[in-house]
Amino acid sequence: MTDDTRAKLIRAAAALFREHGYNGTGVAEVLNRAGVTKGSLYHHFPGGKADLAVASAHWAGAWLTKQVNESFARTDTMATGIEALCDAIAELFDRTTWTACPINSTLLDGATNEPFQAAAGEIFENWRAVFGKHAMRYGADHHTAQVQADKLLFMLEGAWIVARAQGRSDPLRKIPSLLAG
Amino acid sequence: MTDDTRAKLIRAAAALFREHGYNGTGVAEVLNRAGVTKGSLYHHFPGGKADLAVASAHWAGAWLTKQVNESFARTDTMATGIEALCDAIAELFDRTTWTACPINSTLLDGATNEPFQAAAGEIFENWRAVFGKHAMRYGADHHTAQVQADKLLFMLEGAWIVARAQGRSDPLRKIPSLLAG
């Protein structure tokens, strides 16, 4: 059950880092939530808390990428895909503890640590690539697709922050109309 | 020199919270940077670290509002105003330690504390209002101005995050062309 313990740690860490930030989350908290003891943590993640943060951010990033692909799979235009995605994230915001972007909370919260920054850049770039891929699938040329991907990525991250400040998902729900106008 | 000590604390706290986040910054660090001792801090800010965070965020928010107004004052269209503003922030990013939005780092970094959230919402709303005011000054009707303000606010916050992840100001510099297209 090696991977089980590892997975439990990643899931617990992802949730806590997302909610309280990297520096706002204690190792003991993660351990308690995961139902795992210290020995196991440092066995699976020799780098300790920092290792766990990078792993959990990658996990969260991949999970969100899947959500993006599912949102775009069920629609037939870029605009409706954006609509579906923003609605999905807004629902996540309203119904779960996804009140902040996990990458922002986990990797960019504190120290401009090199591995953290590199991981964050990689994950954002991946999202941007996925957005661009879908845009081209709907007929956009390369340049237009890049522009649309940048717009969506920036808007999403920005709206997520403002939504957290307001305690409401409205900013996230506004994105489709803002990108249309 | 009452206000001097208070101002020194606010300035030191604003810089440190912005760079390392609220939870990533220790009270001792702030004290050391400000050249002030503990007694003074808790005299001027009875609420301690949290009080200081709210005060420094308001200070940073007001400072940035001034930058916005200056950027828009020197131009004669909304587009050139946006250009000037984004360039100013990008320069700040490249030349100083303003590699993150102070509100994001200071108030939204960790706990979804009520006073923190309220202050952050207030400051963002203020920025949005200032953006809208300038848009209307350039002839936009109320609705269009609101839309432009939302777009700019979300883009700015989002690009700031992605810029931090990349360690480059490029995302911030892209905003004008993204908003034009």
Next chain:
DNA sequence: ACAACATTGGACCGATTGGTCTATACTAAG
């Protein structure tokens, strides 16, 4: 059965956390 290795539990550590408290120094009003 045995050995080698993977995994876990948890005691323990020094450092740092934010915060309290008191003695002292400064300043202004009488």
Next chain:
DNA sequence: CTTAGTATAGACCAATCGGTCCAATGTTGT
């Protein structure tokens, strides 16, 4: 000069921080 209120310095505190370490347990191959 005295008094009252403001401001500062820093010792001190319990709690928590992330991390190390080792004994015990589980697992696997021979």
